[in-house]
Amino acid sequence: MSQLQSLRGMVDLLPETLQRWQAVEAVAREHFLRSGFGEIRTPLLESTDLFCRGIGEGTDVVGKEMYSFSDRGDRSCTLRPEGTASVVRAAVQNGLLSQGTQKLWYSGPMFRYERPQAGRQRQFHQIGVEWLGAGNARSDVEVIALAWDLLAQLGVGGLELEINSLGTPEDRQAYREALVAWLEQRMDQLDPDSQARLTTNPLRILDSKNPATQALLEQAPTLADALSPDSRHRFAAVQEGLTALGISYRLNPRLVRGLDYYGHTAFEITSDQLGAQATVCGGGRYDGLIGQLGGPATPAIGWALGMERLLLVLEAAAQADPQGPAARLVRPQAPDAYLVNRGDRAESAGLSLARALRQQGLMVELDSSGSAFGKQFKRADRSGARWALVLGDEEVERGEVRLKPLNQQSEESTVALSGIAAMVELLRSR
RNA sequence: GCGGGCGUCGCCAAGUGGUUAAGGCAGCGGCUUGUGGCGCCGCUAUUCGGGGGUUCGAAUCCCCUCGCUCGCCCCA
Numbered sequence: 001m002s003q004l005q006s007l008r009g010m011v012d013l014l015p016e017t018l019q020r021w022q023a024v025e026a027v028a029r030e031h032f033l034r035s036g037f038g039e040i041r042t043p044l045l046e047s048t049d050l051f052c053r054g055i056g057e058g059t060d061v062v063g064k065e066m067y068s069f070s071d072r073g074d075r076s077c078t079l080r081p082e083g084t085a086s087v088v089r090a091a092v093q094n095g096l097l098s099q100g101t102q103k104l105w106y107s108g109p110m111f112r113y114e115r116p117q118a119g120r121q122r123q124f125h126q127i128g129v130e131w132l133g134a135g136n137a138r139s140d141v142e143v144i145a146l147a148w149d150l151l152a153q154l155g156v157g158g159l160e161l162e163i164n165s166l167g168t169p170e171d172r173q174a175y176r177e178a179l180v181a182w183l184e185q186r187m188d189q190l191d192p193d194s195q196a197r198l199t200t201n202p203l204r205i206l207d208s209k210n211p212a213t214q215a216l217l218e219q220a221p222t223l224a225d226a227l228s229p230d231s232r233h234r235f236a237a238v239q240e241g242l243t244a245l246g247i248s249y250r251l252n253p254r255l256v257r258g259l260d261y262y263g264h265t266a267f268e269i270t271s272d273q274l275g276a277q278a279t280v281c282g283g284g285r286y287d288g289l290i291g292q293l294g295g296p297a298t299p300a301i302g303w304a305l306g307m308e309r310l311l312l313v314l315e316a317a318a319q320a321d322p323q324g325p326a327a328r329l330v331r332p333q334a335p336d337a338y339l340v341n342r343g344d345r346a347e348s349a350g351l352s353l354a355r356a357l358r359q360q361g362l363m364v365e366l367d368s369s370g371s372a373f374g375k376q377f378k379r380a381d382r383s384g385a386r387w388a389l390v391l392g393d394e395e396v397e398r399g400e401v402r403l404k405p406l407n408q409q410s411e412e413s414t415v416a417l418s419g420i421a422a423m424v425e426l427l428r429s430r
Numbered sequence: 431g432c433g434g435g436c437g438u439c440g441c442c443a444a445g446u447g448g449u450u451a452a453g454g455c456a457g458c459g460g461c462u463u464g465u466g467g468c469g470c471c472g473c474u475a476u477u478c479g480g481g482g483g484u485u486c487g488a489a490u491c492c493c494c495u496c497g498c499u500c501g502c503c504c505c506a
Contacts, residue, residue, distance in 0.1 A: 005496090005497080008496090008497075060503080060504050060505085061504080061505080064431080065504075110506080112504085112505080112506095114431095114503085115431075115432090115502095115503085116498080117500075118499075118500070118501095119505095119506080124505095124506065126506055128506090193503070209502080257505085258505065259505090268505095268506095275501085276501065276502085279505060282506060283506095303506095304506055306506030309506060310506085340465080340466095342464075343464095371459095372462080372464080372465095373462095373464045373466090374462060374465065374466075375458095375466095376465085376466085377465050377467090378467080379466085380466065381466040382467090388465080388466075390465070392464060394464080404465075404466090406466070406467080407467090
């Protein structure tokens with residue numbers, strides 16, 4: 001390609017798409033507001049060290065997916081690959097944690113250097129929440145419900161909630177040793193990827209997609225068996241809470257997740273509409289992270305959902321149910337009125353009229369082509385507007401404007417050009 | 431990072447070695463110099479992602495490259 005183009009995996013969002021995004025974001029914003037979560041915005045660029053310490057040196061995200069570079073002051077900077085580490089850093093730095101628990105949400109672009117695929121870009125967008133200072137099992141339930149209810153409100157169907165408990169760091173350490181010992185006896189039966197992970201990140205072998213490895217794992221010691229009694233009780237309480245809210249879930253003992261900071265409750269919400277990248281929303285508890293990043297030891301839990309994937313699921317839902325809430329969100333907005341105008345006086349009167357109506361909150365498309373009335377009506381029709389406002393020099397002469405309904409047979413009516421209130425009333429009625 | 435498929439106008443798409451690269455949608459203009467949704471007519475790719483090669487001749491074959499896509503990996 002000799003023509004200038006965007007970088008691989010970096011996608012332009014055009015008006016038609018953005019209209020849908022904003023509809024989703026508006027629903028999310030309301031939802032968070034009602035639930036007592038305040039918005040936070042942190043820089044896209046952070047010190048590389050933040051992610052190394054936060055996410056974990058051994059993870060794939062840190063090891064091979066970060067956009068890192070040295071700035072002119074020779075500091076190592078990284079485009080954020082996820083939101084949690086930044087939010088925690090900001091909360092610690094701004095002393096938010098000494099003001100009690102913090103319920104925060106964010107949205108914005110994240111960057112991961114990966115091979116693009118369906119539902120996966122190098123710049124992608126997440127909406128997420130972080131509840132800092134939430135320690136009890138009930139907060140796990142509330143946070144999961146927050147995600148579940150948002151998706152339900154958006155009208156996305158066919159989703160599955162999977163949960164697991166990763167226990168305490170001690171639980172995991174003990175289990176890791178047991179698992180490695182067990183698998184080392186069976187090295188020859190493991191696929192090459194899993195063999196490599198045996199030394200780097202053995203727990204991730206659990207959610208390998210290799211069928212032979214999965215079959216082998218049937219016999220392996222399980223994480224659930226390695227949990228301490230306290231961890232087990234905690235997890236049972238989370239499950240009871242979900243059941244009490246009527247949120248159905250599937251226990252997935254192989255759900256591990258790739259970021260080091262997770263412990264106890266981990267969960268994912270998946271869709272069957274997305275191909276290989278099935279996770280729409282993922283999250284979990286990270287009780288150790290805040291202390292690890294230099295803050296006061298504070299339990300916390302959060303999740304993030306992928307905008308691009310959510311929109312894919314939403315479009316599928318709209319397709320399946322053209323009358324449903326998803327379809328309403330996805331449908332493009334048509335203007336309330338399309339202003340047909342032609343002639344010197346009419347064109348300047350048209351501009352003021354459009355302005356006056358817009359100030360009243362109406363969505364008005366002003367034809368600026370100066371072409372024949374017939375052409376303008378054709379465009380008015382295409383715009384999907386319910387009304388055409390007709391303004392020619394004759395109308396201006398008489399101080400009038402005609403209102404013509406575009407999707408019904410009823411008659412044109414004539415209103416005084418100065419009668420903005422009357423026009424607004426008419427335009428809003430059907 | 432690894433493997434498979436693909437790349438023709440803004441979008442969908444025919445064409446698979448022979449002198450003019452179909453068609454549809456959208457756009458623009460006209461039939462209709464002040465009234466749309468239908469119809470009809472016309473215009474819109476010296477060029478087939480880019481570069482190189484084979485050939486008398488290439489969108490069609492070969493090589494490289496870029497991009498998209500599906501899967502692995504990873505995860506939202």
